[in-house]
Amino acid sequence: MxxxxxxxxxxxxxxxxxxxxxxxxxxxxxxxxxxxxxxxxxxxxxxxxxxxxxxxxxxxxxxxxxxxxxxxxxxxxxxxxxxxxxxxxxGGCEPELTLSVDPLFPQPVLIESLKALSLAFPYMPVKLLTEGLGGPEQSLRDGHVLFAIYALLATGSRDLNVEKLIDVEMFPVVAADHPMAQAPEPVSQEVVEAHTQLVLMDRTPLTQNMRGNIFSTHVWRFADIATRLDYLLAGFGWCHMPAWLVNGHIAAGRLKRLRLAQSNGARIAMYVVRQHGRHLGPVSQWLIGDLRKRLGE
CATH class of the missing domain: 1.10.10.10 (Winged helix-like DNA-binding domain superfamily/Winged helix DNA-binding domain)
Structure with missing residues (x-):
């Protein structure tokens, strides 16, 4: 009945x-x-x-x-x-918006764009993966996402369709009460090697041969940038971090930007990456366009 x-x-x-x-x-x-x-x-x-x-x-x-x-x-x-x-x-929209984003990408910008997307496409399901190093490319190649945003520097791949999105400023930082914060600058190689460097590790095979900017002989490895930030603030060591993530801590006196003899920082190019022959739907294109607009502002 x-x-x-x-x-x-x-x-x-x-x-x-x-x-x-x-x-x-x-x-x-x-x-x-x-x-x-x-x-x-x-x-x-x-x-x-x-x-x-x-x-x-x-x-x-x-x-x-x-x-x-x-x-x-x-x-x-x-x-x-x-x-x-x-x-x-x-009407032509993708059934689901799926993307992988390197956490080095400015998350406040991504959050605002996804807020706007939820208003423009209120019924669109979203799958967002935040993965570092080779993670975004692995998800892309495995077919888990439509596109990814990450630094090609991590994998060096040349067989993908790429469009540059932003340069992310990176520089070395340490807790304000860490011994390196009081060292004369530029901090010498001997001082750097004597202290622990906090490094992100990759759980995919795509970056196994990439040494990265490792200068210290003592290394602690972390699977995600948020945990590494916690240990950085707690004074466990130093590392390179994106400016957007640590500028507030520097201004508040919790962290200090370092000038090293080997490195004073760099700008890492981040790209929108998709597989050749894989065309993005209107919702994906809308999000990328909105990100470009906000980054331009």
Whole structure:
């Protein structure tokens, strides 16, 4: 019997509850009152429950009715989302926006762009992977994402379609109370080698031969940049970090920018990368365009 339940009946239930009367629901839905009353009666018979107490002048939801009403709202909302999502796909949009982004990319900019995207495409599902070093390219090659944003310097690959997006400023930093913070600058190679360098490690085979900017003989390795930042602030060692991530800590006196004899920093080019022959849909293109606009500002 439950299979005969219809979305129209659920919408009528919601309308009666919202309007407080069968006549109000009839006006809202453009139906005659008798059709509304019959639909509610049919729904009650289908569920085997009394949804409204009709003993008063206006119908009042029963306890069962209030519970079913919450379920009805969820079902109708999910159905509306499904219809909108299907409509966007039929209109040419990708079924899902999937991307991998190196955490060196300015996350505040990405967050603002994705906020704007959620307003422009409210029913678009998003899968966002934040992976460092070879992670974005591995996800791209494995087909897990439509495109990736990362530094080609990490893998050196030349068989992909790339478009430059931004240069990210990187420079060496250390906790303000670390011994290196008091060393004469430029900090000599001997001093650098005597202290621990905090290094990101790659869990893919794409960068196994990349030594990176490792100058110290003592190295601690981390799988993600957020954890490395925590240990940097705690004074475990020094490392190169993106300016956008540490400038606030420098201004607050928690970190100090270092000038090393071997390195005073660099600018790392980050690219939008996709596989050749893989064309991006309108939502992906919209996001990339919005990122470019915000980065330009």
């Amino acid at each position: 439950i299979d005969s339940l219809t979305l129209d009946q659920l919408r009528i239930l919601i309308a009666v509850a919202d309007e407080g009367s069968f006549s109000g629901a009839a006006r809202r839905l453009g139906r005659v009152q008798s059709a509304i009353s019959q639909a509610v009666q049919t729904l009650e018979n289908t569920l085997g429950l009394a949804l409204f107490d009709r003993s008063a002048k206006k119908p009042v939801l029963t306890q069962a009715g209030r519970s079913i009403l919450m379920d009805a709202r969820q079902v109708v909302a999910r159905t509306d989302t499904l219809r909108a999502h299907a409509g966007s796909i039929a």
